[in-house]
Amino acid sequence: MPELKINGREKSAEIKAEYKKFIGRKILFISSTFILIIFIAGIAATLGPYQISVIEVYSIVWHGIPKILQNLDFILSHSFKDFSLTYFTKEESIIWFLRLPPIVMAILAGVGLGIAGTTMQGVVRNPLASPYTLGIASAAGFGAALAIILGAGFATGQNIIIAANAFFFALCSSFIIYGISRYKGVSPETMILAGIALMYLFSAMTGVLQFFGEEKAVVGVVYWMFGSLAGATWDKLFVMFIVLIICIPLIMLKSWDLNTLSTGDERAKSLGVNVNRTRVVCFMLASLVTAGVICFTGTIGFIGLVAPHMCRMIIGGDNRYLIPASGLFGAVVLLSASILARPPIAPSFIPVGLVTAFLGVPMFLYLILRKRKGYW
Amino acid sequence: MVLIGSTVPLTVMPAIATGIPGDDDGNDNITEKELAGNILTYMLGEGDLSLDELRDAAHVYAYWNGVPRTIVDTAERTVTIYKPVKKIVVLSSDGARALRILGDEDKVVGISETIKRHPYYFPEMSQKKSVGTWKEVDWEEIVSLEPDLLITYATGSINADLAAEKLDPFGITVVGLYFYVTDEYEQIFDELEKLAILLEKEEAAEKYLKWHDEYEARVHDFIAGKEKPNVFMTYTGGSIGKIMEIASYGPGAIDYTLCEKAGGRPITEDFSTKYPKVSAEWVLTENPDIIILKSGDVFGGWDNETEPADLIAQMMVGKNWDDINATENNKIYAVPWSITNGLEHIYGEVLLAKICQPELDIDPTEVYKEFLEDFLRVEYPEGKVLVYPLLAT
Structure with a gap:
């Protein structure tokens, strides 16, 4: 009997040690991904016609922050443009206004889409869930098409109107799914089917606009849907950041509940989780994040589908780690794609949304083939 | 650190x-x-x-009487120039043509790929540094060229608002002008006059507008009171291989307006949409006297007659239009896309007028020749096919 107890304790200690090791591996993955982002961002910031070294880039950023903070009064009373014209050298302006915004947008968009994808897959317990399959990207595309082709929208100003429309319709789609789910019961099947139905509806509505639209405007819509970081500016990044900084911590708070959902609704209920509320809250938060990102970038939906899968294959399905890992990994993929989107023969560019797929699919297939058993 | x-x-x-x-x-x-x-x-x-x-x-x-020059561009932005413009980056071929008309091509230091692809029309400009395409540009490359002014479209991927957001911190002025007609012809004249103000080239703009107005008045006077033939207008991508959903132009579309100005009656006059789609059968029942097929992938005409003839032949496949007036009278014409929307649209107006009213005593080719030689200052490219089949002069 005492021998059994000793064995039991040993076993328990072994399991704990194994668990700690496993957790350590997850933390290591997250930390290395974070470092990788800083490294790739550094490389991305050196690319351009002006020869500015990595050290100079970091130096400009390092000195730029206090310069901005010291002159906040001037920025508020004048504008960021006047501040730049008065206090920045040309190299500093290039880094701060031309190179950093697309890099920061790649990071924020990658983080947002990765996290939104993981959350949606967790909510509907389906590996195919993404902003595309749940109709959110199609709805955003319709909003953008409405603005580009008809010039109609929920704001004024050429670029704001497109983003505002995309954001509004992306959220509309989420609210419709929410409404249907409330009416029919918040089951994963209802949400997926409603999402797919909306995807087709909004795609058809976009098609109608394109069918009757002027050719140049139609081309504009197609280009918007490729997804691009070309329109990155600090004011857009500020809005995107606010959306992410509000939603991501709330999603993280729900990560344990999402873990319990993966064991099945009944078991989750028995563990005291309000399944319906968790599902709705997480879905709406993920939708808000997706809308906040793709309204500025166009539909780079692929990251939301693939980043969670890739991370799940590497670190497993514990959402407490999977959510931040997918976000950071999404940023790595999008940042890398933004570098590859700039071929050596400048000034030609490839929209980053297309490069993302070319970069991500081989990695994804490799992981699928390498993994011997199901990971979901 | x-x-x-x-x-x-x-x-x-x-x-x-x-x-x-x-x-x-x-x-x-x-x-x-x-x-x-x-x-x-x-x-x-x-x-x-x-x-x-x-x-x-x-x-x-x-x-300048000591004060800056200010205009409101097509993107409804107030654009102010504080000193004479010495260096320009232009991102559209339409803008590049406007610069040639105004005689300021020497100031161009940066262009887009579209301009680079047409060295015949932009001999000096096409040699300049390319900064990107109409979809995406290298902002840093633009900054490195240190231009005083960037000319781009008012809307689109590289619109004036976005360009200003990117280039304002470098003190580069951005102006959003199309130089192709989107809604009304007045817009293109207005844009030319505005650019002329910024570049101090008011006389050159005035010369172009006077030339345009004279031809327009002649067409207008000639067609007054004349019977209008029924015209169906379409374009290659919207009609080849289709017996339904054939693209055309309804009231409000610029091609429709041009057709009316040229003395034709577009058969789509009862439609309420600007870009209606019709069936081959509907066209058959309307029995147009003239069909105009615009081709989008040609710039300044074809090199031979085979290409436009093929386009017309391809468009006709499967449509059963053999018995309509246009086919019987051999009045199906292929024309380059730019004749209706660009700065040379007066050539398009004269050409359509000549097609609709063959007795008009203006030779459209001469108009195009004047546009090229007097305004773009390039030689008229002998042998280029600007309309097929050729019109009797």
């Missing part, structure tokens, strides 16, 4: 000056006193202004 800290010192130095050079009180008005003061300071070897800036200041004082 020490290395990073030591690389760029925390000095506060203005990168680019804005406003009129020498306007010491910053009230956007350079006075004689300010100019004289700056000249004296310069002669004493003091002051911040360079000789170039002093020249600019003197120019603004002498020719």
Whole structure:
């Protein structure tokens, strides 16, 4: 009997040690991904016609922050443009206004889409869930098409109107799914089917606009849907950041509940989780994040589908780690794609949304083939 | 960190000056006193202004009454020029043509790929540095060229708002002008006049507008009271291989307006949409006297007659249009896309008028030749097919 107890304790200690090791591996993955982002961002910031070294880039950023903070009064009373014209050298302006915004947008968009994808897959317990399959990207595309082709929208100003429309319709789609789910019961099947139905509806509505639209405007819509970081500016990044900084911590708070959902609704209920509320809250938060990102970038939906899968294959399905890992990994993929989107023969560019797929699919297939058993 | 800290010192130095050079009180008005003061300071070897800036200041004082030049562009942005424009980056071929009409092509330092692809029409400009395409540009490349002015479309991927957001911090002025007609022909004239104000080329703009107006008046006077033939207008991508959903132009579309101005009656006049889609059967029942097929992938005409003839043949496949008036009278014409929307649209108007009213005593080819030789200042490309089949003069 005492021998059994000793064995039991040993076993328990072994399991704990194994668990700690496993957790350590997850933390290591997250930390290395974070470092990788800083490294790739550094490389991305050196690319351009002006020869500015990595050290100079970091130096400009390092000195730029206090310069901005010291002159906040001037920025508020004048504008960021006047501040730049008065206090920045040309190299500093290039880094701060031309190179950093697309890099920061790649990071924020990658983080947002990765996290939104993981959350949606967790909510509907389906590996195919993404902003595309749940109709959110199609709805955003319709909003953008409405603005580009008809010039109609929920704001004024050429670029704001497109983003505002995309954001509004992306959220509309989420609210419709929410409404249907409330009416029919918040089951994963209802949400997926409603999402797919909306995807087709909004795609058809976009098609109608394109069918009757002027050719140049139609081309504009197609280009918007490729997804691009070309329109990155600090004011857009500020809005995107606010959306992410509000939603991501709330999603993280729900990560344990999402873990319990993966064991099945009944078991989750028995563990005291309000399944319906968790599902709705997480879905709406993920939708808000997706809308906040793709309204500025166009539909780079692929990251939301693939980043969670890739991370799940590497670190497993514990959402407490999977959510931040997918976000950071999404940023790595999008940042890398933004570098590859700039071929050596400048000034030609490839929209980053297309490069993302070319970069991500081989990695994804490799992981699928390498993994011997199901990971979901 | 020490290395990073030591690389760029925390000095506060203005990168680019804005406003009129020498306007010491910053009230956007350079006075004689300010100019004289700056000249004296310069002669004493003091002051911040360079000789170039002093020249600019003197120019603004002498020719602009001491105040900056301001317009409202097509993106509804107020655009102000504080000193004479010396370097320009132009992102559209339409804008490049406007610059040639105004005679300011020598100031161009940067272009887009579209302009590079047409060395015949832009002999000097096409040799300049390309900064990107109509979809995406390298902002840094633009900054490196240090232009005073960037000309781009008012809307689209590289619209004026976005360009201004990117280039404002570098003191580069952005103007959003299409130079192709989107809604009304007045817009293109207005845009040319506005650019002329910014570039001090009002006379050149006036010359072009006078030339245009004279031809327009002649067409207008000639078609007055004449019977209007029924015209169906379509384009290659919207009609080849289709027996339904064939693209056309309804009231409000610029091609529709041009057809009316040229003395034709578009058969789509009862439609309420600008870009209606119709069936081959519907066209058959409307029995148009003339069909105009616009081709989108040609710039300045075809090199031979085979290509447009093939396009017409391809369009006709499967449509059963053999018995309509246009086919029986051999009045199906292929024309390049740009004739209706660009700065040469008066050629398009004369051409359509000549097709609709063959007795019109203007040779459309001569109009196009004048446009190329007098305004774009390139030789008329002999052998180019600008309309197929050729019109009797």
